[in-house]
Structures are given as structure tokens and as C-alpha cells.
Amino acid sequence: MNLIQQFTRFVIRKSFHLSVGIIESCIDTTSSRQQQKHLKQLPPGTLGNDIAVCLEQHQLRLVPGFESHDLKHVLLGFKMTPEDEIRLQAFMIGNGNYTFASFAILLFGVLLLPDCWLIFIKDWRNGRKAVPISIWTIDAYAHYSTASLQQSLYPEINTTIEKIAFMNVFVRWGAFAAIAAGVFGMLFCLPFLFSSSMKDLVGAGFPFLGGAVIAGAGLIALSNLSTAKVKKGLAL
Structure with a gap:
């Protein structure tokens, strides 16, 4: 990885961490902490438990209004990192989730990470092949097996x-x-x-x-x- 690639990834990390910090500071996360504790108590292998474990590993927590976002990270196997966040948005746009945030994040990644264009295209194609998941919520799918849900993505x-x-x-x-x-x-x-x-x-x-x-x-x-x-x- 050359110096330019290292710099662009540094900018992306700082930008995303700043965004997450601003969102958390503006929202009361008391209820989401309780929800995260409840998810951790679910049986291992369920989507809810996997989400709670993943958040703990990355020293993150659920944010009210963004719970389904964490669901997609775990369900699709994208790490909770800035680069994989861009990959997730490429997948979701291919999956039919045409939101301003998705397009803005993907455009941000396309401009700063030209070496990842082929990866973004592949993720977009995978999104087109998968069943629509933009409306999936933790409340509806937390008790389901993560593995079985992943198998159902590509009928x-x-x-x-x-x-x-x-x-x-x-x-x-x-x-x-x-x-x-x-x-x-x-x-x-x-x-x-x-x-x-x-x-x-x-x-x-x-x-x-x-x-x-x-x-x-x-x-x-x-x-x-x-x-x-x-x-x-x-x-x-």
C-alpha cells in the first residue's frame, strides 16, 4: 500500500469516526444499551447475539435509529470498519436501497479509494442477486440463526x-x-x-x-x- 492509499484510508477512518461520534452525542443511547444487553443474552449463533458480540469486539454500541445498519454488517459479513462501510453501501444500492446516505458514502469511497473500484462493483452485483433486506430489523430477525439467514439471501x-x-x-x-x-x-x-x-x-x-x-x-x-x-x- 503506497503513501497515497494510506493517507486516503486515514482520512476515511477519521471522517467515519467523527460522524459516529456526532451521532452518538446527539442521541440518547440509554434504550439502545439495554437492547444490546438483551441481544447478548440470546443463544449463540443467533443474529442478535452475533450483533452484540461484534459490537463489543469493535468497542461500539447500538445507536437508536441505526440498529438495522448493524444487522446488515453482521448478516452480510462486512466488518465494522470505514472501508467495509463503503462496501456495505455498494451492496445496499445494488439491493435497491436508494438513499442519499448510501449514495453519498459510496461516492466518498469511489473518490478516495480508486484501487477498490472492482471490489465495490462486485459488492454491488452481489446486492442485485440478493433478496431485498433494506427493511429487515433486529426486532424481527434477532432470534433467527445467522447462518440460515445468510443462506436465504441468494435463492x-x-x-x-x-x-x-x-x-x-x-x-x-x-x-x-x-x-x-x-x-x-x-x-x-x-x-x-x-x-x-x-x-x-x-x-x-x-x-x-x-x-x-x-x-x-x-x-x-x-x-x-x-x-x-x-x-x-x-x-x-
């Missing part, structure tokens, strides 16, 4: 994964059926290959080879499935 992707899983099962059983049919055909034709009759040799030879090809195709299909699983595991 098209989840549907594709289910289709792929179904096709894998279909191919696997088809491969087993091909191997069984091929081996059965080979065993059935095997006795005729020892016949002294040319008709038996020819009549049994071709089906024997056909069974070998079918069984081999099944084995290759199983091998491809196993290789795909290994590559997926390494990628994770």
Missing part, C-alpha cells in the same frame, strides 16, 4: 446448488447401474468365449466388449465425481 444460488447435488446423486447411481450391467453382461458372455464354435465366439465377443465398455464408463464417471469432490475440498 437462485441455493437452487443451483440443490440441482447440482441432485445431478451428482443421479450420475452416481447411474454409474453404479452401468458397472453392474456391464459386469453382468461380461459374466454372461464369458462361458461362450471358450466355445469351439465361431458363431459363439463372435456372438459372445461383441456383447462382452460392450459390457466392458459400459462398466468402464461407469468407473470413469465415479472417478470424475471423486476428483470433483477432492478439488472442491481443496478449494475450501
Whole structure:
């Protein structure tokens, strides 16, 4: 990271910290402190508990009127940092949240962080793919599992994964059926290959080879499935 990039990030951090300080000084946060304590008491893994833990880790607190903002940070996996705040706004604009604050923050980031333009575009595209979440509130979703909510964000992707899983099962059983049919055909034709009759040799030879090809195709299909699983595991 060069000096210009370090300076722009310093300006962004100071600007956001100043903004948060002004907002907190102008709003009574007594009720939000109580709400944050209540969220901390929820079972681990719930969205409410994850929000409270995240706020504590960053030494932040809920601000009345901005609770849903913290929800989006945790739900979408964006850190509570100035840079990720800009990424969050790029996502939310793609998600249909056309507010002055979102556009202003994103424009601020675009002007000061040209090296992050591709990241902002990617976040914007992800927002377009996700279900609308601009109206989600902590009161409505605090008791839900964070992981299950995250999985529900991209229904098209989840549907594709289910289709792929179904096709894998279909191919696997088809491969087993091909191997069984091929081996059965080979065993059935095997006795005729020892016949002294040319008709038996020819009549049994071709089906024997056909069974070998079918069984081999099944084995290759199983091998491809196993290789795909290994590559997926390494990628994770």
C-alpha cells in the first residue's frame, strides 16, 4: 500500500469516526444499551447475539435509529470498519436501497479509494442477486440463526446448488447401474468365449466388449465425481 492509499484510508477512518461520534452525542443511547444487553443474552449463533458480540469486539454500541445498519454488517459479513462501510453501501444500492446516505458514502469511497473500484462493483452485483433486506430489523430477525439467514439471501444460488447435488446423486447411481450391467453382461458372455464354435465366439465377443465398455464408463464417471469432490475440498 503506497503513501497515497494510506493517507486516503486515514482520512476515511477519521471522517467515519467523527460522524459516529456526532451521532452518538446527539442521541440518547440509554434504550439502545439495554437492547444490546438483551441481544447478548440470546443463544449463540443467533443474529442478535452475533450483533452484540461484534459490537463489543469493535468497542461500539447500538445507536437508536441505526440498529438495522448493524444487522446488515453482521448478516452480510462486512466488518465494522470505514472501508467495509463503503462496501456495505455498494451492496445496499445494488439491493435497491436508494438513499442519499448510501449514495453519498459510496461516492466518498469511489473518490478516495480508486484501487477498490472492482471490489465495490462486485459488492454491488452481489446486492442485485440478493433478496431485498433494506427493511429487515433486529426486532424481527434477532432470534433467527445467522447462518440460515445468510443462506436465504441468494435463492437462485441455493437452487443451483440443490440441482447440482441432485445431478451428482443421479450420475452416481447411474454409474453404479452401468458397472453392474456391464459386469453382468461380461459374466454372461464369458462361458461362450471358450466355445469351439465361431458363431459363439463372435456372438459372445461383441456383447462382452460392450459390457466392458459400459462398466468402464461407469468407473470413469465415479472417478470424475471423486476428483470433483477432492478439488472442491481443496478449494475450501
